[in-house]
Amino acid sequence: MNNTNGIIGQFSRITEAANLIIKNELSARKIEGIVPAHGPILVFLFEQSGPIPIKTIVQKIRRVKSTVTAMINNLERNGYISKQPCQRDTRIINVELTAKGNNIRKDFFEISEILINKTYNNIPENQQQDLMKQLSVIESNLT
Amino acid sequence: MNNTNGIIGQFSRITEAANLIIKNELSARKIEGIVPAHGPILVFLFEQSGPIPIKTIVQKIRRVKSTVTAMINNLERNGYISKQPCQRDTRIINVELTAKGNNIRKDFFEISEILINKTYNNIPENQQQDLMKQLSVIESNLT
């Protein structure tokens, strides 16, 4: 039960430590209004070549649609993305990165790189692979 | 940056999967008003023999005091703990488990057990230890 001492507590401490590094890197780069939770949305938008429906984002990131609505609005308010209704099907709202949104792409991947390097620091590559395998096993054990 | 594919995303998926199991176990046991985030508070209170200041809880669990205030009030409203001001130092609010709070102790440890068993299912013990060591290394790499 989120046992502070046990392995589950260890996973959540690592996750929180990683998120803190991300926050620090973002603020060191003067990127405002972005938090780690936006990562999955942004990484998905970076892969797109045009506007995509919010629905698509909901399906990709592991969050319910009311959460996505709120985050999309926040990202829009901060100028990283823009919304426009689809004219074929007016239920749909299409979303795409603005210039400001595209500008943080490079920082985004740099931060990912930093994070991976810090994580794997002094761990030999063959052990890295074994670790990933075991984490996959654990994830499927819990799913 | 919370890279969905990378190792950090793996950690957060595992954490979320574990929290989902906890929620399901709690609701299967008809325990209401308790969520995984309460775990660290409860486990700490289970170890105490008498009322303790909120300050002490803040120091133990990794949350700021305003968060703890809210959770304590929630746990009190749901009848799991009681608050009483300390008479020596009236700034201090002492907190302890109620009978209802003590009643979930057993479920709490059962759920922890279930979680650990599911996590480590089909992973031999020597590998479990190696894994814990590597997770410690990673945590300190990120801290």
Place this chain on the structure above:
DNA sequence: TGACTTTAGTTCGCCTACGAACTATATTTA
């Protein structure tokens, strides 16, 4: 065509979580 159902998003209420500001009480220090 008109009723029914599905779908896409939003809204609302509640909680965790944070940081900053605030209150009230102790403690220190001048």
Place this chain on the structure above:
DNA sequence: TAAATATAGTTCGTAGGCGAACTAAAGTCA
């Protein structure tokens, strides 16, 4: 002792996160 400072908790505003209820627009079907 009076003033300054430290400490314990609360409050407030904001955001992520969820589920349930809601709106509006398509799509389906009789």
